Amino acid sequence: MSAAVPGAIASHHYFDRDFDRMAVKLLPSEYYVTAVDTVMTTVLGSCVAACLIDRDAGVAGMNHFMLPEDGEPGTRGQAESMRYGAYAMDVLIRELLRAGARRDRLQAKVFGGAAVLANMTTLNIGDRNADFVLRYLETERITVAAQDLRGPHARRVCLLPHSGKAVVRKLRAQVDVQSVQREEGELLRKLAAVNKSKGSCLS
Structure with missing residues (x-):
């Protein structure tokens, strides 16, 4: 099998007082797999996080992808490709x-796919991400045990690997919302740059 994707494994570890145990925070384009009961957590706007659990083996993982599919597969580095759902799910x-x-x-x-900015609603990025992850899992015949997708609110998701329990909190505090909006704005700028390089524009 191929080696793990360098630069894409979540590395921000800290002690989570809410769960009284160590945790790892996933940023966009990252993933994490563990057999240790470490809380995995991430914050989502239009992005989607897929949590996959094998409770019998005591192994679980999470990813955080920004866009559904890469229109130019094979032309990017592995770490950069992790922003795309198709590659992130395969990994x-x-x-x-x-x-x-x-x-x-x-x-x-699976969680996320919200529309937290007006432009995100126009581009349907959240809906596209949500549609993609459900379609991918159906194709791979992986049961969806729980989902909280779409809507106007950003989310903080925490996964406890050994129990498979996921805790989701809708973010309404201004400081949390502003943080997600900055991330979404950066995603829009990246999309605009990609489309400009292709000689097209976002609509």
Whole structure:
């Protein structure tokens, strides 16, 4: 099997007082797989996080992707490709199997796909991400045990690997919302740059 994707494995570890245990925070384009009961957490706007769990093996993983599919597969580095759902899902499943999970035991919990900026609603990025992850999991015959997708609110998602429990909190505090809006604005700028390089524009 291929090696783990360098530069894409979440590395921000800290002690989470809410759960009284160590945690790892995933940023956009990152993933994490573990057999240790470390809380995995991320904050989502239009992005989607897929959590895959094999409770029998005690292994779980999470990713955080920004866009559904790469229009130019094979032209980007591995770490850059992690922003795209198709690649991020393939990597997550591969690394779970490497860690001892079995594909037929995997269950999914998926979150995100919100529209937190007006332009995101126009571009339907959140909806496209949500549609993609559900379609991907159906194609791969992985059961979706829980989902909280779309809507106007950003989310903070926490996954407890051993129990498979996911805790979701809608973000309404101004400081949290502003942080997500900055991230969404950066995504829009990247999309605009990509489309400009192709001689087209966002509409």
